[in-house]
Amino acid sequence: MLEKIINNKVKIIAFLIFVIAPSLLSKDDFYAGILFQTLLWAGMSGTWNLLGGYAGQFSLGHAAFFGIGAYTSSLLASGLHLTPWLGMLAGASLSAMVGVILGAICFRLRGHFFSLATLAFGQIVYIIALSWRSVTNGSEGVLIMSSPGWSEMAFNSKMAYVYLALIYMLIVVGVSFYLDRSRLGYFLVAYRENDEAARAIGVNTFLARVIVSGISAFLMAAGGTLYAQYMYYIDPDSVLSIALSVQAPLIAIVGGLGGALGPVFGSFLILPMTQMLRAWLGTSFSGLHLIIYGVILIVVLLLIPEGIFPKLTEYLKKRTEKENSKC
C-alpha cells in the first residue's frame, strides 16, 4: 500500500523530470526564461504552502517577504558592493525576523481576519518601499549592475539561473517533505484540523506556527534575491505588488494544499501556459493571462477544492489497485 503511494509519487516526479529535461537541453533563452519562472514559482508557492497548506493560515502578504529579500540583497550590492550570496542570507534573515514578529502578532487572528491583517502588512511594506526614497529609490527602483560571475550571482546564460531556481525549488520541497514527517509538521496539521483539541493535549500550536512563519519568510526572501539577480532591476511594483501575494497561494491551491508536491505541480500546470500566452498574445491582450488565472482558480476551488495533484494521485492509486485486483 505505502509502496504503491511512493511508487506513484516517483511516477509523477519522473513525469516532471520528463517535462523539464527537454527544455534543459534546449538552450533557447525564451524557454529557459519560462522554466526559470516556473521553478521559482514552484518554490515560492511551496514556501507559502508551508504556512497556508500545513497550518491553514492563509497569508496574503507574502510579497512583503519576497520584496524584503529582493531589496536587501540589491541595496547591499549596489551600496556596499556586498556579494548577493551574503545579501541573500542577510535579506532572508531579516525577512525571517519580520516573519516571526508578524506571526507572533497576527496568529491570534482566525480565518479571513488573518488574511486581512497580512494583506494590510503587505501594503505597509509596499508603501514604505515606495516612499522611503533615500534608501529604496522609491518608484524608480534599483538597478543591479554587476559583471557576470559566480561571486556576483550574475550570469550571461539563463541556464545558470534555471539551475539556481531548480536548487531553490528542491530545497523548498525538501523542507516540505521534512514537515510531512516531523513533529513540527504534525503540530501545524493539528492546529489546522482542530486547535482546541491540539492544545488540550499540550501541543504548542502557536510556537509551531511562529517557527514555520519564520522559515516560510526566510525561503520566500531567498526567492526574492534570485528574482532580483535574474531581472537585474527591481521596483516596488515588480517585487511587492499584491499580485505576487495572490499568485503564490493561487498556484498552491490549484496544485494541492498541504503536500510537498502540490505547489510544484500547480506551477508546472499554470506558469508555462500563462507565460506562453502572454508572449504570444503580446500587449494587445494584456491581462488575458490573469483572467485565465482567475478562472482556473475559481473552477478548481468549486470543483476540486483539494487541488489537482492529490486528486490525480488518488486516481492513479485507484487505477493501480484495480489492475492489481484483476491479476
Place this chain on the structure above:
Amino acid sequence: MGVMDITNFAHGEYLMLSLYASFWLFEFFHIDPYLSVLLVIPLMFLLGLLTEKFLIRPTIGKPMFIHIFVTLGLSVILQNLALLLWSGNFRTIQVPFATHTINFGDISISTPRLIIFMVTLTVAYLIHLFLNYTWMGKAIRATSQNRNSAQLMGININRVFMVTFALGTACLGIAGPLLMPIYYVYPTIGFQFVLVAFVAVVMGGLGSVKGAVLASMLIGIIETLSGYFLDPAMKQAIYFLLFILVLIFKPSGIFGEEGKVV
C-alpha cells in the same frame, strides 16, 4: 462581512464596475451621474444576486479559504477584464458642477463631496432603519447572530444571504456615480477603496452600521492629519497599521458592541 462571515475581496471591483457604468452612461447617452444612480443601483443589485447565487453560495459551509480565494479570483478576473475591454487609461467625465463649491463664511466645501457626505449619511440611516424595523432586516440580524437558530425559526438563510450580498453591491451602485465627478476610474481603482472599507468595518465593529460610519470619519481624520504632519505617501501606511492594531487589541471594534468578537 459581519452578517455572512464572508470577506468579499472583489468588493472593490464592484465599485470599479459601478464607476465604469456611470462613466459609459455619461459618455454614450450623456446621462448625468446623479441621474444614472437610478440605473446603476438596480444593475449592481442584479449583479450581486447573480454573484451570490453562482459563486458565493457554493462556498458557504466549506473551509474558509475557499470563499477567500474565490472572491480573490473574481477580483483578478474583473480587474483584468476591465483592463482588456476598457484599457488601463485613467478616465474621468467633465461636468460643470465637479469643481463647484459652497461657502459657509470662511469655509468652502466642494459641492460633490458635500452631496456624497449627505447621501452616505442618509443611506447609512436607511440601512439602520431597514435592519431594525423590517422583517427582512430582522432576519438578516438573526442570521448574523446564529445561522442555525435563524434557520430553525423558519428564516430562509439562502434568501437572506442573497439579499444581504446584493444590498452590499447595490450600495456600491450608489457610490460609483456619486464618486465619478470627482474621481478617475481605472481597472485597479477598487483596491484603494476596498482596503479602507475593510479597515472601517473592522474598526467600527462587525455588523454595526453606526460603528462603520464613525470609524470611516475617524479614518478620514487620521488620513488628513497624518498627511499633514507626515509624508503624504505614508498616510495609508498609518491606517493599515491602525487596522492591524485594532484587529489584535480590540477585535470587537472601537465602536462595536462588547462580546461580538472577530
